[in-house]
Amino acid sequence: MNSPDLWNFPEVQFCFALANNSCPRRVRSGLSVCAMYVVMIGAIVMTMLGNLAVILSIAYFKQLHSPTNFLILSMATTDFLLSCVVMPFSMIRSIESCWYFGNLFCKVHSCCDIMLCTTSIFHLCFISVDRYYAVCDPLRYVTKITIPVIGVFLLISWSIPILFAFGLVFSELNIIGAEDFAAAIDCTGLCVLIFNKLWGVLASFIAFFLPGTVMVGIYIHIFTVARKHAKQIGLGSMMKQIMSTSKMKASAKKESKATKTLSVVMGVFVLCWLPFFVLTITDPFISFTTPEDLYNVFLWLGYFNSTFNPIIYGMFYPSFRKALRMIVSGMIFRPDSSTLSLFPVHA
Template identity: 85%
Template structure:
């Protein structure tokens, strides 16, 4: 990102008033500061509570213990951790333009930021693979997407982003070639994640554009196959095997709805994070001149993706709304509540 755009402000305040080489602090009006804190705290709380409901629902109710839902559970855990570990500290940094939490935690925070973002998109990529087999090869879905396979998916989704994020930040490979800029902006109270030209492209390609392209390709194929199946079912015989056909239609409709919902989750992810990753690529090539507020706006747009996911579940999954009611009314504390049905009897 660029150096702070308030360096030459006539009304300079500092992050640490009695420390030499302290960074300038962003001077904002009190109403704007209050509005920003209210909006960001609301987003953090909604992200935390929404994803906590998803985690509790899938973990508690046995009816939700399916391979797809275990992936969703892990992704909700990723979003929940983002709301706890990353977003609160980014909020202070975005509003105050100061980092009050030490140099070591600055690196850890940057690592968690990269890791959790990359982990989310890896989960979405594997969810698209799960949906591919559910819709395009339903007869072999149960044998191909098993719990051991899901465990491998989860291991890859977490281990590679952890290695990638912590390895990149602590090795400082992302700073090679940008040393002069780093020295020029260095001050006490600064915590920014800077990518050189090479790693701006590589990191965005690895964490976003490559898996995003794979997901879009898979979902386009899924929708093509789903539409063809729907036409075949609509043109099928109506006099024989009525019960079997009814079950087939019901199953097809359920898989189609789940696929559409998860594709909306993916689409929201792409729309939320694409501006940030495009900026990550272009910023080194324009000598890090991106305004700080624009950078923060795109970053928080990406964070808001973790807020939107539970809202999408609530809009499209009846089981989520029913589980939500059971959680807030305390029904989940009743004996054998984990065996209660969350689906309509004739779904």
């Protein structure tokens, strides 16, 4: 017996119903669409507010005007721009599987996406360099990490990603060798960045693996040095036999805190970005067969790194937490509030 339902195929929906060669639109259930919008809008708002809080704190409070914090300020600005310029349009594309904003803006959006994500990663790398001198060479830290040095870090962090992103996208070097695939999927309402085998590897190396390897290597070295210092402090306190117990406890606490902080820094960074860049490398070698939803999951996982950055590099520090409380409570509107002390006073 033939059921009539077998012959009722679901109607295909298109991104642009009246346009020739329109891309098909992915049909999702209302519940999944709502859930995706809630998660992605929540990530965008958190990224905006978190990085804006860091920007306002460093820009307003004079005690936070230090070379290190200027580096963090620039990174927060990068992540804030990502949440404003890139993430909202990526959200619509990811959920609707359609691009409604034209071919030119597709290229500009792709450039900004690559540029800001790479710039954010470069900032993380240079922050690790700053932390290296702070922990491993504290006596020369003030002379090594100066405003001009931070200026060089910022110049590299912004200029290389800008040249890399706009040069790659507008030259279309990334498509050479994959023209047949690009032509096969071309339709109105499509905005995807295709990487051939060469540029899948090169782009991932430039944007992630090179700065990521430097960053992880430096943090492992910092962790090793911090443990060595903690052991030396512990041995010294045992020899003095005076307040040895409290010093050893303080040493153990400091070591535990350093371990936890470095674990969070490296863990979040690798967890957020490694899957996306591994996919970028492997996709051309498997004939671009990666499911679209899997690509979007890994892309948004990378975006979440910009959501976590202000939490890790800002809100973990008591001075930033105090600055945030003053901003939220409205204390910044009082006269001379920009000069108030944000650091704990020790007797």
